[in-house]
Amino acid sequence: MATTGLPTAPDVWRWLETVPDPEIPVVSLVDLGIIRDVEIADDAVVVTVTPTYSGCPATSVISLDIEARLKSEGVDKLRIERRLSPPWTTDWISQEGRLKLRAYGIAPPIDGTNADGFARRRAGALLGDNFVVACPKCNSNETTKISQFGSTPCKAHYRCKTCLEPFDYFKCI
Amino acid sequence: MSAAQAPAPQQALHEALLRIGDSTLILGHRVSEWCGHSPVLEEDIALANVALDLIGQTQLWLGLAGEVEGAGRSADALAYRRDAAQFRNLLIAERPNGDFGMTLMRQYLFDAYHMLLLQRLTASSDPRVAAIAAKAAKEVAYHLERSADLVVRLGDGTEESRRRMQTALDELWSYTGEFFIADAIDEAMADAAIMPHPASLKDAWLAEVSATLSEATLKVPASTYAHKGGRRGVHSEHLGHLLANMQFLQRAYPTAVW
Numbered sequence A: 001m002a003t004t005g006l007p008t009a010p011d012v013w014r015w016l017e018t019v020p021d022p023e024i025p026v027v028s029l030v031d032l033g034i035i036r037d038v039e040i041a042d043d044a045v046v047v048t049v050t051p052t053y054s055g056c057p058a059t060s061v062i063s064l065d066i067e068a069r070l071k072s073e074g075v076d077k078l079r080i081e082r083r084l085s086p087p088w089t090t091d092w093i094s095q096e097g098r099l100k101l102r103a104y105g106i107a108p109p110i111d112g113t114n115a116d117g118f119a120r121r122r123a124g125a126l127l128g129d130n131f132v133v134a135c136p137k138c139n140s141n142e143t144t145k146i147s148q149f150g151s152t153p154c155k156a157h158y159r160c161k162t163c164l165e166p167f168d169y170f171k172c173i
Numbered sequence B: 001m002s003a004a005q006a007p008a009p010q011q012a013l014h015e016a017l018l019r020i021g022d023s024t025l026i027l028g029h030r031v032s033e034w035c036g037h038s039p040v041l042e043e044d045i046a047l048a049n050v051a052l053d054l055i056g057q058t059q060l061w062l063g064l065a066g067e068v069e070g071a072g073r074s075a076d077a078l079a080y081r082r083d084a085a086q087f088r089n090l091l092i093a094e095r096p097n098g099d100f101g102m103t104l105m106r107q108y109l110f111d112a113y114h115m116l117l118l119q120r121l122t123a124s125s126d127p128r129v130a131a132i133a134a135k136a137a138k139e140v141a142y143h144l145e146r147s148a149d150l151v152v153r154l155g156d157g158t159e160e161s162r163r164r165m166q167t168a169l170d171e172l173w174s175y176t177g178e179f180f181i182a183d184a185i186d187e188a189m190a191d192a193a194i195m196p197h198p199a200s201l202k203d204a205w206l207a208e209v210s211a212t213l214s215e216a217t218l219k220v221p222a223s224t225y226a227h228k229g230g231r232r233g234v235h236s237e238h239l240g241h242l243l244a245n246m247q248f249l250q251r252a253y254p255t256a257v258w
C-alpha cells in the first residue's frame, strides 16, 4: 500500500469484486457493471456508481456496502459519485456475472433484445417475444413469459414448459 | 416590451421540469395505490414495479427542477411540501384508479405519450435533461409494451372486458388533449431546443394509439374536447385528496427520517 494511506485503483477494484449486489447477492457490484470508475484523487478514493433502474431501492444500500468494504481495508477517505450518463445497460454485466446468474436460477439478459416500446406490434401482435429465453434449470427453450415484471423491475417472470418451474429472466435494458 | 410575457429561461426550465416530474410523481402514486389490491399477483407486482420506476424518475426530474430553481429545495421538498395549486402534473395522472381496465387504459394512453416525449428529450440541448430522458426511456419502453399488450388482450377479450375497456377509453380520451397544448413555457423550451414542442408529438402518438386501439377492437371517441389546466396548477378535487394521503407524514412530522 502506498505510504500516503491511499490504496491503488486495482486494489479498490479487487475489493469491490467481493461486494455482493444487495438484491442478487451471487453477483458482485463489479460483475453487474455498475461501478463505472475508481479514481485515487489527492485526498480520497473516488468511486463512481451508476444506478441500474432510476427507482432501484438498493441504491443507498449499495453506497453503504461500498463504504463498509473499503473501510474494512483501512480506507476512510472515500467519495461516492453518481453518474447517470451513459445509462446503465445489461450489456455491462460481465461474462462471469452471467454464469453466476444462471447458476443461481436467473436467466441472464439476451443482448440486443432491449424493449423500444413499440416492438410488440413490429414483431406481430400477440406472437409474444421474438427471442427465446432458455430455462436456467433444465436448459429447455420451451418457456413462456408470465409477466413483463418479476420480483424486481429488472426482471421478467417466466415459466418453463418442460420442467414446469417458474424463473426470473434478467431483462435486457 | 413584448418579451415581458415570456418567462425567464431558468424559471421556464424549472416549470417545465415540474410538469414532467409532477406527472410521473402523481401517476406513480396513483399506480402504487393498487399495491395489494390487484386482480392477480403478477399484475400486482407489475403495477408496483411501474410505480417504482415512475417515482425513481420523479426523483431525477424534481431533483433537477430543484437544482435549476436554486432555492435549495430538494426533490423531497418539492414532492411533499407544495400544495395542489403548485403542482404542474397532467390531469390524466390524477384521475382516480377506477377498475383495473380504467387504470390500464390511463397507463397506456400516458405511456405512449411518455415514450415519445422521452425519445425526443434524449436529444435535448440540455445534457442534464438528455441524461435523465435516456435513463427513463429504457424503463418506459417496458411500461408501454406491457400496457399496450394488455389493452389489446382486454379490449379484444370477453364481452365484459371489452365493455370496461371501451368505457375507460370514452372517459379518459378527453384528458389526452392536454398532452399537446402549448403555452409560453413550452414555446420557450422548444425555442431553446431543450424540449420538443408538445404539438409535434401528436401525430406519432395518434398513430401509435389508433393502431393499438384498433387491434383491441375499441372505438376511438370522436370528441376532440380537452380538459386542461393541470400544467399551470388548475386541478380537479382528486389531486387534493391524493396529496393529503401522500404528504401526510412529511407535513405532520416535517423532520421525520427513516
Ligand SMILES: [Zn+2]
Pocket: A135, A136, A137, A138, A139, A140, A160, A161, A162, A163, A164, A165
Ligand atoms: Zn426448465
